[in-house]
Amino acid sequence: MTPTPDPFPDDDRFDDVVVGAGITGLTVGLMLARAGRRVGVVEARRVGSGTTGRTTGKLSLLQGTRLSQILSAQSRGVAEAYVDANREGMEWLLGFCAEHDVPVQTRDAVTYASADDELASVCEEHEAAGSLGLDVRWTDGLDVPFPLVGATVLADQAQFDPMDVLGALATQLRGHGGAVHEGRRVMGVSGRGTPEITLDDGRVLRAENVVLATGVPTLDRGLYFAKVEPKRSYLLAFEGVEPPPAMYISAAASSRSIRGVPGDATTGPRLLVGGAGHVVGRTESELTRIHELREWTAHHFDGAVETHAWSAQDYASHDGIPFVGTLPRGGGHIYLATGYDKWGLTNGVAAARTIAGQILGSTPSWAKVLGRRITRPRGAVRIAxxxxxxxxxxxxxxxxxxxxxxxxxxxxxxxxxxxxxxxxxxxxxxxxxxxxxxxxxxxxxxxxxxxxxxxxxxxxxxxxxxxxxxxxxxxxxxxxxxxxxxxxxx
Known part of the structure; x- marks a missing residue:
């Protein structure tokens, strides 16, 4: 698809320039545009061409073994703030989808052990989730075609096609006076009082604030590239089988993420199988990873016929908490959001809420707690x-x-x-x-x-x-x- 960029204003000036048209960039752009600000979103390729458009589309507060990971590295107050942030992100996004007729399916979220040696980590996640106020239930087994020896289950979570959501966000952003400039790459940002944003064609934009919503910041101030780890994972779509009824993710080192996609008048339901992740550039063969998913699916879903294959990249912080806020040496006018570790649909909206709140003077209380988190010795070891x-x-x-x-x-x-x-x-x-x-x-x-x-x-x-x-x-x-x-x- 050829990018269809909106025209730039004659004076190349904005109140806020957002770099990246994924879930964070479009959401923060819409929040600022709704407040009457002049907003431009600059995207190097197309809306949804990055991480958001390639996710599994799960919207859940039960996120694999994330909550037990956070509790092992941070205080209970930080973990509670993380849950509050994700809950607000989820509620905002579900409300937006309902208001703009974006199809959403309600599903149970399941973190499961596929073998006995994974049970301990799933039990820890079950206890962590319950202690943080999530109404999880334990089960020793579920009627699924793949190995499952125990699981924690959270009801009433959601799934959708992320491209449907991004399309609606872009439409609403434009409807509130904002613009989306596709096919333009930001090469650098300079200045403190009024940042200047240089594009790949030499054009220079000026704005009161710049928001870097690009997966990892493209500016090296703060060295965030050294505080997060780039991870790549794979996703395959299949037809010809009935998907299991919930959204599943295993606690294995090489995890499996499974969910179904509803059929329509012309197609039956589809099965999505993801996982086989690794650090970017540090595997001998990416094809081998994809073949792992194909073989696993063929073994457990007889008759599944592959229709599509793709991959996604995201960045993991040392302690499971995203980095969100102002960028060092940006004069308080350059903002960043990174480190979602594959749970960007809730975290991305929460990050947008944080940044929009900081710009508009209404920062959420949970954002203040997350922003003051301390890197404990274990976290410092992880960064090292x-x-x-x-x-x-x-x-x-x-x-x-x-x-x-x-x-x-x-x-x-x-x-x-x-x-x-x-x-x-x-x-x-x-x-x-x-x-x-x-x-x-x-x-x-x-x-x-x-x-x-x-x-x-x-x-x-x-x-x-x-x-x-x-x-x-x-x-x-x-x-x-x-x-x-x-x-x-x-």
Whole structure:
């Protein structure tokens, strides 16, 4: 789909510029536009082309084993504020969907153990959820076709197609005087009193406030790229089987996320199976991860026929709590939101509520508690371990590039990294076109890896991703990869 950007105002001035047209960006944009402010949302690709448009579409306060994770790293007050924030996010979004006729299905949310060695973590989540006021119930078994030896269940949660929600948000934003500028990438933000936003075509916008709602901030102030871990996971859609009646997520290290999609007049119901996640750029084969999901589904859902496959990327904080608020060295006028760890539908709306409240002078009480959370020793160790992992990934990537001398992939759809002097060079062939790029991330110079499922160059340091020809796909990087001449033998 070709982006259809709204025109910029003649003076290129806004009250607020929001970077990113996912759940956070469009929601905060709408909240500010409803308050009578002049708002522009700038999106590098299209509405929903990032994380939100690729999620499983679960809207739930029971989020895998998140609550027990938070209680192990933070105070009870912080955990209670997290639940309050997500509850407000859920209620706001359900109210919005009801008001604007966005289809929503009510479902139970289930966190389950697929084997005995997962029971302890599910029991901990059940106890944590109950202690934080969620009306969970325990069951030793459910009538499902996959292994389940115990589960905690929360009734009356919800699911929907996230693209339906994003479309309605964009429509309402425009209806309240806001604009959505698709196909424009923000390259940098400067200034303190009145930030200046530079776009990829050289245009400069001016605004009182800038909101970075881009998965991870594209500005390095505050070093948030070093405080979160980029994670990629996969989702497959199947037809030909009856999906189980609830929304499920396992407590396994390689989790399984399962839910159904209602049928319509022309199609029957579909089954969504997700999981097999990993840190971006740190797996030997992304295709192998997808095959894991296919094999698992074939084993437990006889007759399932795959119709679609896609993936999504999100960022996890060290303690399970998103980072939301003002960016350091931004003069109090640059805001960020990151670290949802795959639960962005509730957290994204809560982040929007926080940022809009800070701009409009009505910050929620729970946002103040979350904003004052303290990094405890365990959290500091976790941040350190994240960056040790980055260091190891950097070393391994350089060794891999040094060991390889291949510059020309042998088959279509294959990429390889070799050396041209001291530079690692990535060469790939897609649909008969061979491209060579300098295989160094334009963010902090990480040596890139070829993603064999999505045919992209991925950075194992902080999760930036580039197309085969070098264009930025996502992550903290904003500049494309440098092109290299294709070797004559290619």
């Amino acid at each position: 371990s994240l960056n040790v992992g980055v260091g190891l990934a950097a070393t391994r990537s350089l060794v891999r590039a040094e060991a390889s001398t291949a510059h020309t992939p042998a088959a279509d759809g294959v990429g390889a990294v070799g050396r041209d002097g001291v530079l690692p060079v990535g060469t790939s062939t897609l649909e008969g076109r061979t491209c060579s790029v300098v295989a160094l991330c334009t963010h902090l110079g990480g040596a890139l890896r070829w993603n064999d499922a999505e045919k992209s160059w991925d950075c194992p340091l902080h999760g930036s991703r580039f197309s085969a020809s070098g264009e930025v796909l996502e992550g903290p990087a904003t500049k494309a990869l440098a092109q290299r001449d294709v070797p004559p033998e290619a």
